[in-house]
Amino acid sequence: MQIVSENACFGGVQGVYTHTSEACGCDMTFGLFMPEEAKDGPVPVLWYLSGLTCTHENAMAKAGAQGWAAEQGIALIFPDTSPRGDDVADDDAYDLGKGAGFYVNATQAPWAPHFRMWDYIAEELPALATSEFAIDPERQAITGHSMGGHGALTLAMNLPGRYKSVSAFAPISHPTTGDWGRKQLSAYLGDDEAAWAPHDATLMMREAGFAGPVLTDTGTNDQFIDLLKPEALAEAVNARRQQAILRLQPGYDHSYFFVSTFMEDHVTFHAEALYAG
Amino acid sequence: MQIVSENACFGGVQGVYTHTSEACGCDMTFGLFMPEEAKDGPVPVLWYLSGLTCTHENAMAKAGAQGWAAEQGIALIFPDTSPRGDDVADDDAYDLGKGAGFYVNATQAPWAPHFRMWDYIAEELPALATSEFAIDPERQAITGHSMGGHGALTLAMNLPGRYKSVSAFAPISHPTTGDWGRKQLSAYLGDDEAAWAPHDATLMMREAGFAGPVLTDTGTNDQFIDLLKPEALAEAVNARRQQAILRLQPGYDHSYFFVSTFMEDHVTFHAEALYAG
Numbered sequence: 001m002q003i004v005s006e007n008a009c010f011g012g013v014q015g016v017y018t019h020t021s022e023a024c025g026c027d028m029t030f031g032l033f034m035p036e037e038a039k040d041g042p043v044p045v046l047w048y049l050s051g052l053t054c055t056h057e058n059a060m061a062k063a064g065a066q067g068w069a070a071e072q073g074i075a076l077i078f079p080d081t082s083p084r085g086d087d088v089a090d091d092d093a094y095d096l097g098k099g100a101g102f103y104v105n106a107t108q109a110p111w112a113p114h115f116r117m118w119d120y121i122a123e124e125l126p127a128l129a130t131s132e133f134a135i136d137p138e139r140q141a142i143t144g145h146s147m148g149g150h151g152a153l154t155l156a157m158n159l160p161g162r163y164k165s166v167s168a169f170a171p172i173s174h175p176t177t178g179d180w181g182r183k184q185l186s187a188y189l190g191d192d193e194a195a196w197a198p199h200d201a202t203l204m205m206r207e208a209g210f211a212g213p214v215l216t217d218t219g220t221n222d223q224f225i226d227l228l229k230p231e232a233l234a235e236a237v238n239a240r241r242q243q244a245i246l247r248l249q250p251g252y253d254h255s256y257f258f259v260s261t262f263m264e265d266h267v268t269f270h271a272e273a274l275y276a277g
Numbered sequence: 278m279q280i281v282s283e284n285a286c287f288g289g290v291q292g293v294y295t296h297t298s299e300a301c302g303c304d305m306t307f308g309l310f311m312p313e314e315a316k317d318g319p320v321p322v323l324w325y326l327s328g329l330t331c332t333h334e335n336a337m338a339k340a341g342a343q344g345w346a347a348e349q350g351i352a353l354i355f356p357d358t359s360p361r362g363d364d365v366a367d368d369d370a371y372d373l374g375k376g377a378g379f380y381v382n383a384t385q386a387p388w389a390p391h392f393r394m395w396d397y398i399a400e401e402l403p404a405l406a407t408s409e410f411a412i413d414p415e416r417q418a419i420t421g422h423s424m425g426g427h428g429a430l431t432l433a434m435n436l437p438g439r440y441k442s443v444s445a446f447a448p449i450s451h452p453t454t455g456d457w458g459r460k461q462l463s464a465y466l467g468d469d470e471a472a473w474a475p476h477d478a479t480l481m482m483r484e485a486g487f488a489g490p491v492l493t494d495t496g497t498n499d500q501f502i503d504l505l506k507p508e509a510l511a512e513a514v515n516a517r518r519q520q521a522i523l524r525l526q527p528g529y530d531h532s533y534f535f536v537s538t539f540m541e542d543h544v545t546f547h548a549e550a551l552y553a554g
Contacts, residue, residue, distance in 0.1 A: 007530055008498065008526075008527075008535065008538070009534035009535075014534050061339050062339060064344065064537070066537070067537065067538070252284075252285040253284055253285060257284040257285065260287075260343070260344065261285070261288075264344070
């Protein structure tokens, strides 16, 4: 692992690091905010998964999360959204290939060798982060935006016990039925839709639910709301009687101005779960 | 004036607007955050002047100021740092020409026709903003980062009564004596250093001071600190017995991670002055 940069930030350190990823078969870069409290021992961590077109950098620079994480003594980890490099397959569309890993392990050519973002986020990066930094593996929570909200929700429900809480900003909530989902799941996973089901938050909510609190925010003016399908997740949450707070925020859109507005609420929400026991 | 974008943000609106600037002889773009309170009448405004290479966009996206401004009911205005367009002179260096207007009215070729950022910030943009938006011209304050801190301090001391308070993040504090200053002031204003003096915060502090509170933050690990010369401003502030808080922040550098860390303090500082009377 190599240090790309480390900047003092809200009493802690905002770092950027690269490492050779076995899961993705390429070098990967991630951002990590460590609060001042990490000097005294392991701290809880909140994962932030980003959306289409993003790298590790967008949320780190624009989501305004570090101040609230510093207040709570929580680390933040900002992974990239896909494998990178000249020998990694790509597509001309913004929503397939680089910047659009969708948090799955691809099984189909040309994506299969590198596009293994599920294993990267679920296994490799947590192992690296908890061994290299003062992060408590027993106190993890997860959030994300858009495609990253999809990733946060599906990881949380597929890995029971891993995360104390899950939240999402404008998550892609039912990808097996929409244009943000069918295209990518068929490209990465093939045409057998049975393989898609673990990667659909609504289907996972129907099947499994989450043993902890759930929070989502979506703007009523989100320009992509028809692709996000918050109503499908709401129906599944209600049918299951899942502990959850599902909010529609008047006038907000899909941008980081929306994300930063509600970041304090999300960090506070996760802090309550991370420090409860 | 045309709307480029408007996004809901912390209960208010983060807008981006373009207009034809008479001062700069080109189209100019600025960001403006209006808090919810502006629906009920004019609100105070805090100017944020950006540093070298920036546009209106950097601070708007990365400084984390809107949440604190919303809490205080204050508007934020984010101007660009130079004239723009194909017929505007430029230089290969990052620190001269486009993105490096230095908040002066150039008198020298090839800069003179467009590089009139002083008039733009001091006269044209405030007139536009207070006529088009619910901003109270009697309650203005100003801050900035690096070159923008230089701009904030020099505007504040040259325009007595205009701003209730002035602050700066890592300001270029004594440009007539350093490489961030002599090069640009000589290019824009010519070799007669008498014309430079109003554009040097340390010289202005010696000559005039500021009839209100002053706050500056500079990181002890700022990689440009030898160019910033905070010690020169400190000496002038102390000699004058100027009301001021001059802080050196341990471990912080020149980045927006530094700026965002102390943004709450700066907005609170200005709010106290803007609402005091």
